[in-house]
Amino acid sequence: MTAAALPASRIAPQRAIVPPAELSDARKIFVFATMGVGFFIALLDIQIVSASLADIGGGLSASPDEVAWVQTSYLIAEIIVIPLSGFLSRVMSTRWLFCASAVGFTIASLMCGWAWDIKSMIVFRALQGFLGGSMIPTVYTTAFAFFPGKKIIAAAATLGALSSLAPTLGPTVGGWITDNYSWHWLFFVNLVPGVFVAIVVPLMVRIDEPNPSLLKGADYFGMALMAMFLGCLEYALEEGPRWNWFEDDTVRTTALISAASGIGFVWRSLAAAQPVVDLTALKSRNFALGCFFSFVTGIGIFATIYLTPLFLSRVRGFSALEIGEAVFTTGVFQVMAIPVYTLAARHIDLRWLLMFGLAMMGLSMLSFTPITHEWGWRELLLPQTFRGFAQQFAVAPTVTLTLGGLRPEKLKLASGLFNLMRNLGGAIGIAACGTVLNDRANLHFLRLAEHLTAGNAAMQNLVAGVGARDATLFGGDAAHGRTAALKQLWSLTWREAQTMTYADAFLLISICFALATACVPLMRKIAAPKAPSSDGH
Template sequence: MCVGMFIALIDIQIVSASLKDIGGGLSAGADDTAWVQTAYLIAEIIVIPLSGWLSRVMSTRWLFAASAAGFTLTSLLCALAWNIQSMIAFRALQGFLGGSMIPLVFTTAFIYFSGKQRVIAASVIGAIASLAPTLGPAVGGLITDISSWHWLFYINLVPGLFVTVAVPLLVKVDRPNLALLKGADYLGMGLMALFLGCLEYTLEEGPRWNWFSDSTIATTAWVAAICGVLFVWRSLKIDDPIVDLRALRERNFALGCLFSFITGIGIFATIYLTPLFLGRVRGYGALDIGLAVFSTGVFQLLAIPVYAFLANRVDLRWILMLGLALFGISMWDFSSITHDWGAKELLLPQAIRGFAQQMAVPPTVTLTLGALSPARLKLASGLFNLMRNLGGAIGIAACATVLNDRTNLHFLRLAEHLNASNEGMNRWLEQWRDNAQALGQNSLDAGQAALHQLWGLTWREAQTLTFADAFLVIMLCFAVATLLVPLMRKVQPPPQPSADAH
């Protein structure tokens, strides 16, 4: 099941470093190609909270097997896509069919394991949940560089088939209950799908189209707001809702969802910002970007035995506080970024972030879901996992808006100092003109070339300062989260019945 969750999670980001290659191969523009990512995210974010109800209807093993089979088939279809429209459709199906695998792993682990085994299981699952999207750009860049973009999807076929066959044979957690199909809250499902789908579209496309100045973005935002309010009202009113929002009354669950949301911001926004910086400012290709960000995953893997050692000896709340604090420190380190940062300069902040992810995600899982009874676990797990993805979507949208708005501001502030009274600038322009004339350019062309070069350098520095601003915003989120950790209660897990009893 962890193998299935890993391939579903890594596919969120595996195409991010290779969108240009996919667009080129399918003769599509940048706007259309962006939907290869957006379609997957919209579909996945809709199905994740539905997975609890679906697993009660179909049973855990058959829902997981069907999800793995659908994910594998649509991976093949994505590799065989003949134009951008077919690719977008297959990516949406891939996200919708594969999304159920993610929360089912969490619920099954808490049913199967107890005591120290539960700590180890949560550690492994938490590591995968944060490691898979972190490795996505690196794996995607490597595959595209040594082969073609088609193998971004072909690589899913063998593990997908393995999971499809193995899960029905090995996983025995519960039994299907088709009676739940009668009288289910289908209106609530529709409201939730409209709410989450429109919200994800608004967050993904808003920064690109200047938010509410675009009529489509304004419309989807209003639909998301209205359907969201109606969905919450209906979920609290009826006896058997699709998503257990009442679980938010429990302090640990509410705080855990908040921490899941904030770690989603940190993981996904940083994955978005770092490759973007290396591409825009440093001019790195897909493989170089992947190699530069790979160190985060390495240090997270190294932190797994450290967490396993601490988790059975130290209160999980203090480990969580350490993880959130270290994540904030890594964002502070990132904020000193300069235009010449590469893999060497990124090593320390990424090492801290990798260690922090392992210290933050597993204890959040255990403290949030560990005290829930199996009856509530399925519906609550979907909401918990949804919060991480929503955090990622909102974090990326916020960072994209910061990059759009603050770059122009920094550029204008830098340009204010680039005037005739700036002796350093005058000497630089004169030297550049002399060099250009020495290469055979006339005086007028040399002067224009010098000004163009000055504009490029100023824009590069403005972009770099804006990336620093975005990292500082993320740091503030983790500072707030760190201060809230003491409000969580120590978890005493409920007695666990055997797997056969389910």
């Protein structure tokens, strides 16, 4: 169709804007896939360093507390920019926001690989998170613009798979790269896909217009409040478990700043003429419930990715590569679930598929609770298979049910809030699990120690056997042998106490999914989304 054949209201003078409905299916799929690459690498980089922090710390001569900021700085920056992306895409257009994000993310990745000390690494990781974070919600709005009606089912299934697959594969990919090359390649691996996205997107994505005039009436005070709220909240959640929460002055201060600025941000968002985040979208029951489900699935995805590698490292002593191989099955079975979900979604109400997915996620968390210190990849295979398959049914229908019922003009601002809830769920879930591991380990240790008395025959035999062996090695020194035996007894008891805390954490996550599953019937069935016009996008 030529420009002359279009209604005058659809023509943007001197702009090459192509309405989504006018694009060929092949072009839509190619553009969506290209943006999906940027979406995937931005999410992958959240966890790609998690199994390799010790290697990065060694290479940059950083302490464990310092190297933890390699991940924390990325998360803080990303969680701030995600809700800003809706406003930025309206100002810059989807085309130029995504292009600028891809260029900045690629340059920041290069600088991370070239970092000369831990301070430079933290700065570049923060830039990487901030510049890459805006690619995440932008893909959702593009998907709804490109694929109206039942076509959105396959697109939502793809986004759901990528959003949970990327952080799941992060430790696997990171561990393999570090073991076979060096930690520098954790960042250099982004260069080729980053350049590809940065070239293709500005050439092929022309679906909306930039509107720089929005900068004049923008709520900059609200943006500052939001940045303080989310940044301080993320810091408190990340550092709280390590520093015993409010006993640490910095954690206490950031928590208070977050609470005060959070209240101010909500007030400002409701009062401002052009709020940075559209909280009025929460008036929609489906959107409010969808944000809750996104929050809970964030807990399940990120907390499990946190717990499983930590267990394999602390209890089993696995290397980064061994950890990656052990958790790889989750991603494999999630990919296998995509065609099953796509077929089911064409014939079954998405609400029932969502209920099935959330319930299965809860049961998969429950299947982790019999965990023992002997668990390796074989024992983890079934629970992770269960979880990988369930994730697809928990995430994909949430996307469609939550965002599919919103008007196009609300979609950009609301998608940022929706994605923010998943990341917040992950942050809060990891913080809660970290606290459980710290507090419950001591409790379980004391309870186990209560049974290690003189009347415990198994304990006495262990101490006697180890003591006699070590005494022989040290020339018959019985005192030395008994000390060595008691040290080994303490180590075994602590190992069992730690293992029991992982079971507690998985049980807590399963309870969250049980609550979410019970709320699914409250969602309304939505009509098939219609293709938005170019001026409404």
